[in-house]
Amino acid sequence: MRSQLTFFARRALYIFMLLAMSVFTSAAEWQQQVVPMVGVINYMREACIKFTAGDTVQYRFESAHEVNFDIHYHPDSGTQFKERKDAVMQVAGEFNSEKTQPYCFTWKNKHELDKEWNITLQYVVVPK
Numbered sequence: 164m165r166s167q168l169t170f171f172a173r174r175a176l177y178i179f180m181l182l183a184m185s186v187f188t189s190a191a192e193w194q195q196q197v198v199p200m201v202g203v204i205n206y207m208r209e210a211c212i213k214f215t216a217g218d219t220v221q222y223r224f225e226s227a228h229e230v231n232f233d234i235h236y237h238p239d240s241g242t243q244f245k246e247r248k249d250a251v252m253q254v255a256g257e258f259n260s261e262k263t264q265p266y267c268f269t270w271k272n273k274h275e276l277d278k279e280w281n282i283t284l285q286y287v288v289v290p291k
Contacts, residue, residue, distance in 0.1 A: 192287065193285050193286065193287045194285065194286055194287065194288075195283060195284065195285050196210050196283075196284045197281050197282070197283055197284075198210055198270060198281065198282040198283075198284060199279065199280075199281055200226070200228075200230070200270065200272055200279065200280050200281065200282055201272065201279050202228075202272065202274070202275065202276025202277055202278050202279060202280075203272065203275070204272065204273065204274065204275050205271060205272065205273075206271070206272040207269065207270065207271045207272070208269070208270050208282075209267045209268060209269040209270070210267070210268045210284055211265040211266065211267040211268075212265060212266060212267075212268070212286070213263070213264065213265045213266075214260040214263070214264070214265075214266055214288060215260060215263045215288075215290070215291075216260055216261060216262050216263045216291075217259070217260065217290075217291035218259070218260045218288050218289065218290055218291060219257055219258070219259055219260075219288070219289040219291075220257060220258055220259075220260060220266070220286055220287075220288055220289075221255075221256075221257040221286065221287050221289065222234075222254075222255070222256060222257065222268070222284065222285065222286040222287075223253070223254065223255035223256075223284075223285050223286075224253065224254060224268070224270075224282055224283060224284045224285065225252065225253045225282070225283055226251075226252050226253065226270070226280070226282045227252070227280045228252065228272070228274060228276060228280060229250045229251065229252055229273060229274065230250075230251065230252075230270040230271060230272055230273065230282070231247075231248070231249045231250065231251075231270070231271040231273055232246070232247070232248045232249075232251055232254055232268075232269065232270055232271075233245075233246060233247040233248070233268075233269050234246045234258065234266055234267065234268055234269070235266070235267050235269065236262075236264055236265065236266045236267065237264075237265075238262075245258045245266065246258065249273075250273065268284055270282055
């Protein structure tokens with residue numbers, strides 16, 4: 164009888180650990196988008212992603228060249244900015260999504276360059 168109890172206890176612990184790991188993995192899974200940039204002054208690219216109200220969004224990016232960067236959204240009228248940075252090559256931060264809506268990560272090239280490059284955006288959503 165004791166060996167059966169030990170077997171079921173071990174099996175239950177194993178299943179619990181698998182469930183806990185799957186919840187943790189999905190909650191902290193980083194997403195990635197590659198954003199192509201062109202070396203033309205004022206060339207702009209944006210990646211708009213819909214987030215749910217109450218979510219915390221952690222993000223980071225790296226660029227081979229300086230860009231102006233912002234995160235914004237469009238409420239009923241106008242544009243609201245979550246963050247704005249000029250002449251940066253990397254940024255990391257987080258914000259809270261007030262409403263379920265798209266938030267746009269935007270990069271603008273401020274230099275005439277004779278090359279193209281990619282910016283890699285990474286983000287993770289921490290649910291409420």
